Amino acid sequence: MVLFVLAFYMAFLFAPTELTMGHVQRIFYFHVSFAWVSFIAFFVTFAASIVYLKTRKRFWDIVAASSVELGIAFCCIILTTGPIWARPVWGAYWTWDPRLVTTLILLFIYSAYLMLRGAIDEETKRAKFSAVLGIIGFLDVPIVYRSVDWWSRTIHPNVIKKGNIALHPDMLMSLRVALLAVTLFYFFILFRRIRLEELRDEVKELRKKILKEY
Numbered sequence: 001m002v003l004f005v006l007a008f009y010m011a012f013l014f015a016p017t018e019l020t021m022g023h024v025q026r027i028f029y030f031h032v033s034f035a036w037v038s039f040i041a042f043f044v045t046f047a048a049s050i051v052y053l054k055t056r057k058r059f060w061d062i063v064a065a066s067s068v069e070l071g072i073a074f075c076c077i078i079l080t081t082g083p084i085w086a087r088p089v090w091g092a093y094w095t096w097d098p099r100l101v102t103t104l105i106l107l108f109i110y111s112a113y114l115m116l117r118g119a120i121d122e123e124t125k126r127a128k129f130s131a132v133l134g135i136i137g138f139l140d141v142p143i144v145y146r147s148v149d150w151w152s153r154t155i156h157p158n159v160i161k162k163g164n165i166a167l168h169p170d171m172l173m174s175l176r177v178a179l180l181a182v183t184l185f186y187f188f189i190l191f192r193r194i195r196l197e198e199l200r201d202e203v204k205e206l207r208k209k210i211l212k213e214y
Contacts, residue, residue, distance in 0.1 A: 003181035010174035018171075024088050029175050031081040033182040034074045035103075039141050041071030041186060042110065049134035052127060058201070061127035064134050065117060066193040068110050070186055075107040098151040102144040109137040 011029040018025035044067040052060035082100065083093035094100065113133050120126035143150075167175065 003177065003184060007174070007178040007181040010177050015171050015174040016168055021089050024085055027081050027085040029171075029178040030182070031078060031085060032175060033178040034077045034081070036179060037182045037186045038071050038074035038078060039145070040183065041067045041074060041190075042106070042138055042141055044190070045071065045110075045113075045134045046138035049131035052131045053135075056124075058123075058127070059198075061130070062194055062197045063190075064131065065114075066190055066197060068113050068134065069193065070189060072107065072110050072114070074186075075103065075110070078103060079107065098147040098153075099144060102140060102147050106137070106140045106144055109133075109140060113137060 007029065011026050015026065015029070017023060045064045048060045048064035048067065051057075052064060079100075086095070087093050113130060116133060117126055117130050120129060
């Protein structure tokens with residue numbers, strides 16, 4: 001919470017106003033932060049899914065599913081803050097820009113992941129099929145990231161060029177604070193979500209024991 005307060009201060013008061021876009025550009029600090037952390041969330045799902053297929057341990061299925069939920073939430077934030085930023089700059093809330101479209105596809109893929117989990121009751125089969133989709137779905141993440149380089153007809157800004165970030169030092173510092181705040185928020189919620197699912201499993205086991213005894 002302290003980091004978020006600091007991030008808001010730096011984004012709206014400390015960072016200089018962008019000359020071309022004006023104050024609306026300040027959305028950038030959180031828009032980019034949630035975008036990066038959504039990539040982290042889907043990578044965690046990707047890695048946990050691989051480990052699950054190798055070990056068949058329930059814990060890794062929980063990690064993968066929990067991270068997907070957060071990744072989807074962050075994707076929704078991206079696709080909400082992006083149009084708010086785009087309207088005064090591009091003159092439209094939505095354009096069929098490659099990065100926007102690939103991000104929307106990413107949201108659809110992992111929404112399908114949750115739908116798949118909800119459609120299969122058998123735990124092992126659900127975890128196995130979800131793991132496969134979690135791995136395949138991650139292939140869209142590098143496409144989203146490189147879309148502004150691979151497609152020439154794009155108007156989405158690209159501040160990272162050849163490993164360098166083209167930002168004023170105060171803007172860069174504000175972005176780093178916002179990114180740190182969102183990253184820690186993600187891991188905090190992820191650990192809480194994993195623990196919640198573990199408690200649900202414990203409750204299921206207790207119910208089975210009670211039914212056997214009585």
